[in-house]
Amino acid sequence: MSKLDAIIEEFQDLDARDRLELLLDFAEKLAELPAAYEAERDAGLHRVPECMTPTFLWVECISGRVSIHAYVAPEAPTVKGFVSILVEAFNGTRPDEVATVPTDLLHRLGLAELLGMNRLRGLNAVQQRLKNEIGKASVLAVKG
Amino acid sequence: MTEFVHPEVLVSCDWVEQNRSQTDSIRIVESDEDILLYEQGHIAGAVKLDWTTDLQDAVVRDYVSQARFEELCAERGISNETIVVFYGDKNNWWACYAFWVFKLFGHEKCLIMNGSRKKWELDKRPMTREASKYPRGIYKAKEPNNSIRAFRDEVLAHMQARKPLVDVRSPGEYTGEMLHMPDYPQEGALRAGHIPGAVNVPWSRACNDDGTFKSRDQLEQLYLVEQQLKPSDEVIAYCRIGERSSLTWYVLTYLLGFSKVKNYDGSWTEWGNLVGAPIEKTYAYKK
Numbered sequence: 421m422s423k424l425d426a427i428i429e430e431f432q433d434l435d436a437r438d439r440l441e442l443l444l445d446f447a448e449k450l451a452e453l454p455a456a457y458e459a460e461r462d463a464g465l466h467r468v469p470e471c472m473t474p475t476f477l478w479v480e481c482i483s484g485r486v487s488i489h490a491y492v493a494p495e496a497p498t499v500k501g502f503v504s505i506l507v508e509a510f511n512g513t514r515p516d517e518v519a520t521v522p523t524d525l526l527h528r529l530g531l532a533e534l535l536g537m538n539r540l541r542g543l544n545a546v547q548q549r550l551k552n553e554i555g556k557a558s559v560l561a562v563k564g
Numbered sequence: 565m566t567e568f569v570h571p572e573v574l575v576s577c578d579w580v581e582q583n584r585s586q587t588d589s590i591r592i593v594e595s596d597e598d599i600l601l602y603e604q605g606h607i608a609g610a611v612k613l614d615w616t617t618d619l620q621d622a623v624v625r626d627y628v629s630q631a632r633f634e635e636l637c638a639e640r641g642i643s644n645e646t647i648v649v650f651y652g653d654k655n656n657w658w659a660c661y662a663f664w665v666f667k668l669f670g671h672e673k674c675l676i677m678n679g680s681r682k683k684w685e686l687d688k689r690p691m692t693r694e695a696s697k698y699p700r701g702i703y704k705a706k707e708p709n710n711s712i713r714a715f716r717d718e719v720l721a722h723m724q725a726r727k728p729l730v731d732v733r734s735p736g737e738y739t740g741e742m743l744h745m746p747d748y749p750q751e752g753a754l755r756a757g758h759i760p761g762a763v764n765v766p767w768s769r770a771c772n773d774d775g776t777f778k779s780r781d782q783l784e785q786l787y788l789v790e791q792q793l794k795p796s797d798e799v800i801a802y803c804r805i806g807e808r809s810s811l812t813w814y815v816l817t818y819l820l821g822f823s824k825v826k827n828y829d830g831s832w833t834e835w836g837n838l839v840g841a842p843i844e845k846t847y848a849y850k851k
Contacts, residue, residue, distance in 0.1 A: 444603050472597075495653060497600035534599055536616030 422517065424509035424525075431529045439530050446508070447501035453491040461491050470545030473499050477546070479553035486510050486518060486554060498535075502543050505529070506550055518554040521547055566780045569795075569821030574777070575675050577684050580649060584609045587698060591642050594681070595652040595662040605691035607651070607684065611640040611698070615658045615807070619665050630705040633669050637705075641698025644672070651677035651684070655771045657807045664810040664827055668713060670706030676814065682775035712813070714800045714826035716834055716841075719759065722800055723842070728793055729762035730801045732812045733832065737804070738764040740845035753836030757845035759802070763791050767808040770815045783820055795822045802828035802835070 421429075431439055453461065453476075460466055461476050468475045473496035478489040488507045492500040510518050526532045526543055535543070568574060575583075584592055584607060592610040594602050602612040613619070618636050621628055628636070642648060648666060650659035656676060663674045677684070684691075714722070723729060736742045740757035758764070769786055770778055777783070787793045799822060801809040806829030816822040835841050 440600060440603050444600050447600060447604075495601070496598050497604050498598045501600060534617065536614075536620070539597075539599070539616070 422509070422520075423513070424505075424521070427505055427509055428525075428528050431531070434530070436530075436534060440534065443501035443505075443531065444497060445501075446504040447497040450490065450492065450500050450504035450507065453489060457489055457491070468546055468549050470549075471499055471542045472496075473542075475499055475503065475546060477503070477549055477553065479550060479557055481515055481554065481557040484514065486513050486515055486557075488550070498539075499543065499546065502526075502531070503546060506547060510550070510554075515554050515557070518551055521551060523547075568780050568819040570818040573675055573818045574678050575649060577677060577679050577687055577689060580607065580651070580677050580684075581689060587641075589645075590647045590649060591640060591698070592649045592651070592677075593640070593659075593662060595650060595658040596681070597652075597654050597658055601653055601681070603693065605693055608690065608692045608694070609696050610651075611696050613640070613662055615661050615665075619662065627665060627668065627708070630669065630707070633665075633705045634703045637671075637703040638701045641701045643701035643703055646701065647673040647675060649675045649677055651680055653681050655682065655768070655775050655811070656680040657767075657811055660811040660814045661807045664712065664813060668708050668710075670709055678776045680775040686774055711824075712817075712826055714802075714828040714830075716828075716830055716838065718826075719800055719802075719828050719830075719835070720841070722798070723759055723761055726761055728791075728797050728799045729759050730791070730793075730799060730809075730812060730816075731758045731762040731764050732767040732801055732803045732809045733758075733764070734766055735764060736847075737832070738762075739847035740843075741847040753804075753832050755836045755843055757836075757843040757847075759835060760842050760844040762802075762844075765791060765812070767803070767811050770812065777815065777819060780819060783815060787816065787820060793822075795820060796824070797822065798824040798826075800826045800828050802831040804832045805829070806831045 434442060457478055466476045466478050468477055474493040476491040480487045488511050490503045490507060492503055522528060525547055526540060532540060583590055587609055592607055593613050594606050594610045595613045595615055619627060650663045652659040659676055663676055666674050731738050738758045770783060772778055799816060801812045803809040806827055810827050813825050813827040816825045
């Protein structure tokens, strides 16, 4: 079972209130952005423009493995939690595994019903961004 | 400084801190864009109310029924006579939206905490993670009060009669340069621009950086002087889904004393998708 499947299973076993608590746990364990990336963030680079809250993703492919760094503004714990799930699921995996992220991930996690229609788009954009970036990064890695 | 026209519907963070323990008569309600903020920490004693999963019907694009509204109030220990104080993230957008929905169902005593969650946090006031539970309230909702809610046919007639329309979105959305709020991509509208004749006063111009409302003098300058609106005018405010415009509705109605303001909750996600709806687009691509 992949790490993502394990996380999905963990969410699916919970009721709505506990799913929020688990998402909050994820939000709180998102690693701090390493200092080396701060200048790029402050210059507005690597921002996910679809997200209303300042959200930044660095997706790299190092020695054939995915490496993700992220920064999400503290006033948006929901986005932070979701990004943290993606980091947990894909940091260190092979790039082709990222392509398997289901497009309905938020539904599978049982979060879609808690978010409601209006909030889904920004979060979907985060996972799309991850897929696109890893596509680019792995192409660069092969070329390089 | 001149007092607001209806100062009784606005309270400070200090007031909330001093009065929050009077849970028999007062209920503090947090309403946010972010679904985890309440869990991350809230004002002790506050209950959570989600603008989408609690206030909107899950199937039809509309608000919940009277019966459902009664239940969601009762569950939170809110009765008809309870003083409900709303606050939330994003400069109180969702707090004003919830306030507006409560008014739609005829709730009498609604207040907004000036400064929103932002000021409370800036002041480093205490927050808790403990969810609050109260004995059930007894609630009887009134028939929806549509004198504060505009529907599309009415908006069309209002536009044709050249009555004032206030578009509170960002300038880029208003001119038609972009279809959505900066950072809210493709939020469901097929056409960009604004309702013909609408003026553009972005909601944010009514707020200070710390989340509080601007003073009455500053607000009068904005709406009465710059836009030449009169408190006796019939005004319809709209945005994308009716949340930012509920803040403007609140400002015009209570802080400036306009008596005939409606919020068009269908807003651009309805108008920008309606077949044949007239649209004015002032943005032209530069060649």
